[in-house]
Amino acid sequence: MWFGHMKRQDISAADAVDEYLRLGETTTRLCVENFVEGIIYLFGDEYLRRPTPADLQRLLDVGEYRRFPRMIGSIDCMHWEWKNCSTAWKGQYSRGSGTLNDINVLDRSHVFDDIIKGHTPEVTYYVNGREYHMTYYLTDGIYPKWVTFIQSTQLPQGSKAVLFAQRQEAVRKDVERAFGVLQARFAIVKNPALFWDKVKTGKIMRACIILHNMIVEDERDGYTQYGPSKFQQAEDNGSSHVDLDFSTDMPTNIANMMGVRIRIRDRQMHQQLKDDLVEHVWFKFGHDEDNN
Template structure:
């Protein structure tokens, strides 16, 4: 099951993995450190992309994963190209003529693409139950703690 790294304000659903607020023992401490660091990095990077590209500000709930992936990769590539161009400097160009005022939300979002959407109410309710299952949430979190420990917990040379 896919999951999202979150902070403590999210419910304990199988798809949301929070840090451990008061970690006890080296495995829990390592998991908390890595989860919090990665979550902050992702939030920062996503915030930069949202600020630059209106398409990322819009909900993508009904888009298929392939399309979302292509949009995100395109935005990351464009962002990197812009940063590289700005680093080289273009002081001879008056950029004010290219800058827009307020964002009026005129971006068009195509909601016609959809896959992986449950085809009927039974499937939808089953998916909802699995996601909200607290035992599944705890099992996934325990599995992630063990995975992080196996991958990074064997001395300082792997961190």
């Protein structure tokens, strides 16, 4: 079928199996549209929701176990070619200067909206003896130097910088593997998008992400879990903590939102956090390097 079986690695045109399935191209496309609409309607609220405080605590536990305290994951973009993009829109949805590269996607993203509006749980953690209050993602070098982004070190000089770059890049591969798993499971997002409508194309991607998240949740019991007990054994007795009872009454006025934006984009704080993480990683792994 045009939608693609989960195990298939190729994809066919919508009318390639007319005689075999007795379905025309129009009917096949309609089946796909109804299927993704149903998946989004039934499961979207649960599997595309924002992290709850419990989810956030689990992410912090994983980050702590990976020796990056207060790290809640890696952030990146996946480019899905739109083969049937309208001629009038050519270039607006492709890679390159002035198009939807990682930076422009970030500008359109809502990932930091809750932080800016003050609607996120309060988190406290310590790195190299210093207290911080804002979670961060590991990224590649194209992202800006914000407090919420920690990049690797280009051309690292010295043992500490080299070790930090190795550890940061090793952990950040998780997000690239996640995109690879998503594309391996669903051939429809591995190959160029054949729909003419960008709204329908977006819904197909959302439906595939929902199904992917359902599979991850179903198989999670078989994975190694980084719960609080294991986290406390591996780290500083729980240096990252989410206040599960926290609720904010901070008014969402322009002054407060601008203040949060300024704190997020504080380059000095970004560099201080990165320096502390370099020292933290060296303290945890430096003796292994010395033994080698």
